[in-house]
Amino acid sequence: MIPVSPDLFGSQTAYVERCLAGLQAQTAAHDGTWGLGRADWQADLQAGTLTFTNDRFHATCPMQVIGTYNTQDGSWLWGWDHPSVAPDLARAAGEVRTFAQTHGLASLSARTLTCTEDDAWAFTALACALDEAQGAYRGPAGPTLVFMTFGEVTLRAADI
Template structure:
């Protein structure tokens, strides 16, 4: 059984490498985004006219006004099919007795929100993660295999 601290380190390193690769290939950091939680897909568009789509999972939401995180595995706006990666983190938290991963709503920093998302991506072997702002809320998501259409 892997040490939880080591899992977080590996997860953050993995996500950093994935993000750098996505930025270099199609401009993840600058792309416009839209998510459809009904279909379970995220779509990015870049300044080259490319459309990049992938299956999406919601890990949680971060309220920038009060610094609280609400897990996707028990979020009223997140259906079970798009909360599977968050549920993996919940199971990891139970296995290692980590309250922050098993408590529905917690006060954390944005850095911790990224750590939670990276862990979800690592556990699910996702292709990457994204943080999308919706007003004062930040939605943290993982995504699967990308389909890139160049127009």
């Protein structure tokens, strides 16, 4: 289980732990059903879709960008204020911001913050729960990790 920082989540720590447990269950289901863990990925920021391919399936789903994590300096940049993310792809990140403001979690309301990769997963799990997403994914883009949630998955057999 990913540890949840009470310094970031305060009185909402137990709720975020439940969000993480839910996300882990969703991930296991996707992996068992269509092989999420063995899939290549591609994000199309113009179309707002996330595509996964493996030797069995081609999966396409709508996506939301929660934020990016810079592995070199440990900084997080929220999707709701990311220069590369259109507002319609940052809706779920904005829901976390609203949640943070409602619950007095000032550090989660800032555009950027210093955190761990585990914290980035916790942010993403929270966004997944708040937005009722079907799952989440973290994709590398050089030294940056892009954290995304995704909606209903459309599957088709892989081209043989």
